[in-house]
Amino acid sequence: MKKQLSIASILLLSLAANAQDTTASTQTVVDNIDNNNFNKWSIEFNGGLNKPTKTLTEGYSTSTLNPFHGDVGVRYMFSPKFGLKLDYGYDKFQEREDTPEFESTYMRADLQAVINLGRALNFETWTNTIGFLVHGGLGVSQLTSKNGFEGTDYMSNGILGLTGQVKLSDRVALTADLTGIINGQQQNNFDGMSQTTTTSFDGLVLNTSVGLTFYLGKNAKHADWVGENDKYDNLEKRVSLIETGLLDSDKDGVADMYDLEPNSITGVAVNTKGQSIDTNQNGVPDELESYLEKTYGQNGKGVSNSTVEELINGGYVNVYFDFNSSKPTTNSLAGVDFLVKYLKNNPSKNADIIGYADEVGSSSYNQSLSQKRAEAVKNIAISAGIDASRLNVIGNGEDASVNKNSKEARQIVRRVTFQVK
Known part of the structure; x- marks a missing residue:
């Protein structure tokens, strides 16, 4: 015994x-190889100034730096270079000193394409904290007046802008944005005191703002900050994973990955x-x-x-x-x-x-x-x-x-x- x-x-x-x-299992390994290891979603908050450059009634004008502008957006990046965002903007227009009194409100919603210039131009070769986004698209907007025309002026709009980024952390970036918006089918001037002379593309608004972008997801980096070096690193990891997985540590005829x-x-x-x-x-x-x-x-x-x-x-x-x-x-x-x-x-x-x-x-x-x-x-x-x-x-x-x-x-x-x- x-x-x-x-x-x-x-x-x-x-x-x-x-x-x-x-x-x-094999499927897990394949999933790890195929997965884009970066976060894709973000939420953006901005506030700043506006300037309606046209169209205004003669004698009415706003300050050169006119408050108030605000917008919020949700962005999804399909890759480090391209994405889409849906955003909502709010602007209030008021008279400048020594001009007739008025107050009107402009609101818009837009679906925009986003191009990450920082990644397209390989900014990562000289900086890991500065980036630029170009965004543009189409949307709908409306104008209301407190003491001018009655009702609501509904319009379509085109939008184009440039956003500078400074990465504060892997989860937050500081942004500064300059955006131009042009309206179609605008019936009333931005001051609300008279009608426009043409309804094709007559209303133009410039926005300048600063804000914060918050990155969402479980990965370490957001697509905004994933460059070519990260791709090469990821490729090396994938090759290493495959090489390791094909080993047969216990010599039983079944590769470790299976x-x-x-x-x-x-x-x-x-x-x-x-x-x-x-x-x-x-x-x-x-x-x-x-x-x-x-x-x-x-x-x-x-x-x-x-x-x-x-x-x-x-x-x-x-x-x-x-x-x-x-x-x-x-x-x-x-x-x-x-x-x-x-x-x-x-x-x-x-x-x-x-x-x-x-x-x-x-x-x-x-x-x-x-x-x-x-x-x-x-x-x-x-x-x-x-x-x-x-x-x-x-x-x-x-x-x-x-x-x-x-x-x-x-x-x-x-x-x-x-x-x-």
């Missing part, structure tokens, strides 16, 4: 050391996804189980429950933790899986889950930490389908059996062990 236990323990340790690290078990035991048969074949789901690959049956005479019944129970109770099945952490390390989750499979195959059995900590820190803190580690493993087992009533948690505090000054030795005792009964 000791020889059998020794062979089986070596097998178990191999399984734990080569635990499944679930890797990206392999759901990239560290399977060498020489053990795997399926098309690189997973060790384990028909009876007892945690032991069929080929190794067949070897044990043949060598130790298990009469075709697989590795005996008594052997598995001795492995568990003998401390060969463990779950390990990083320093000051109650979250199991990924590679040691195979220990929980081994216990879960055993309990599912033996519904009459229960298990103590026993937590330990190293000697770094106070004893009271380590007692609490060992309890938390055991509770964490219990929760994993419950999530895997084991009834909570079959699991008993014990916090054993510090394990002083190793040299506390050895980093490697302390890693060994930061663990959870099991006792099945």
